[in-house]
Amino acid sequence: MDKQNPSAPPCAQPRIPRGITHINVRHTTRFTVIGNHLAQHPELSGLAIGLAVHIQSLPTGARADIKTLAARFPEGETRIAAVLRELETHGYLARTRERLPSGRVVTHTVSYNRPRGADAQEPRPTTPQSRPAPTPTLTPAPAPAPAPVGPDAKVPPSPAADTHPKNPPPAPEPHTHDSAADRTATALLASLHRDDPRLLLAERDVRRLAPAVAAWLDRGAAPEAVRRTLTASLPEAPLRHPAGLLAHRLAELLPPPLPTAPATRAAVRPLPLQNCDGCDRAFRAPAPGRCRDCRSDLLEAA
Known part of the structure; x- marks a missing residue:
C-alpha cells in the first residue's frame, strides 16, 4: 500500500497566464478618452x-x-x-x-485628440485575429550639419539630411521679444525660396521658425549671415520637409552670445593752459590767474 504506482498519470500542473491581465473598472466621472x-x-x-x-x-x-x-x-x-x-x-x-x-x-x-492628416497611424494589432498592421510612415528630417566658419564657409551636404532625428534639439528662442526682430525673421524665412525654390515655406512653418531666427538676431548675427547658414550646401535630393531641415540648422548651428563689452573709462581731459598774470608763464588751471610760484611769492611777501 505504501508503494507508488509508476504508471499513474502525473497531477495536472496549474496553468500560469502569460502576458498582462486587465482588471478594468468603469469610470463614470473625471476620466479622459484616449485613442x-x-x-x-x-x-x-x-x-x-x-x-x-x-x-x-x-x-x-x-x-x-x-x-x-x-x-x-x-x-x-x-x-x-x-x-x-x-x-x-x-x-x-x-x-x-x-x-x-x-x-x-x-x-x-x-x-488634437486624434492626429491631424489623413495618414494618421493606427496601433499594431495585438492578436492574430485583429486587423493587419499598417506599415508605419516614417517622417524624414535633416541630419546634423557642421557649423560654418567664416562668412564664406559652406555647410557640406549630408545624405541623411531629410530624416527627422528621434530627439530633435530644442528650438532657440530670443531672450526678449522685439517686434522689429520678429518682422525681420518672418521676412527672412518667407523669402528663402528666392535662394532655392524648394525652401518655399507654409505660413504656419514661418510663424513656428520665426522665434528661432529671432534668437540668432538677438545674439548679434546679421540677417544675411542667417540666410547663408540656412541655404548653404543644401542636399541635391528633393526636400520633402524643408521646414524640418531649417529647424535643425537653426538649433544645431546657433552661435554663442556676444561677449559683453568691457566698460570703458572716460578719458580725463587736462586743464587748459593759462598765462600767469605775474610772470606771464604758461601753467594749467581751470581759470586765468597766477601760477603756483607767483602765489607763493605773494604769500611770503604778506
Whole structure:
C-alpha cells in the first residue's frame, strides 16, 4: 500500500497566464478618452505619450506652456520643449504665436485628440485575429550639419539630411521679444525660396521658425549671415520637409552670445593752459590767474 504506482498519470500542473491581465473598472466621472493611436503609437516616446495624455485631460483655457509643464513634471524645460515639438510633428499639437492688443506676444496651444492628416497611424494589432498592421510612415528630417566658419564657409551636404532625428534639439528662442526682430525673421524665412525654390515655406512653418531666427538676431548675427547658414550646401535630393531641415540648422548651428563689452573709462581731459598774470608763464588751471610760484611769492611777501 505504501508503494507508488509508476504508471499513474502525473497531477495536472496549474496553468500560469502569460502576458498582462486587465482588471478594468468603469469610470463614470473625471476620466479622459484616449485613442489607441496615441497610447500605442509606434514612434512617439513614452514621455511624449504621457504628456499628450496630460494635455488632453486639461480643461479648455488651462495653461500648457513650457514653463507651466516644467513646473508640473520633473523634466526640465529643455526636455519638455523637445517633447512638445515631437507632438507637433505627429499632429497631436499645434502652437501659434499671437500678439495681444497690448503688444504682448503669447503662444496659443491647440490639442488634437486624434492626429491631424489623413495618414494618421493606427496601433499594431495585438492578436492574430485583429486587423493587419499598417506599415508605419516614417517622417524624414535633416541630419546634423557642421557649423560654418567664416562668412564664406559652406555647410557640406549630408545624405541623411531629410530624416527627422528621434530627439530633435530644442528650438532657440530670443531672450526678449522685439517686434522689429520678429518682422525681420518672418521676412527672412518667407523669402528663402528666392535662394532655392524648394525652401518655399507654409505660413504656419514661418510663424513656428520665426522665434528661432529671432534668437540668432538677438545674439548679434546679421540677417544675411542667417540666410547663408540656412541655404548653404543644401542636399541635391528633393526636400520633402524643408521646414524640418531649417529647424535643425537653426538649433544645431546657433552661435554663442556676444561677449559683453568691457566698460570703458572716460578719458580725463587736462586743464587748459593759462598765462600767469605775474610772470606771464604758461601753467594749467581751470581759470586765468597766477601760477603756483607767483602765489607763493605773494604769500611770503604778506
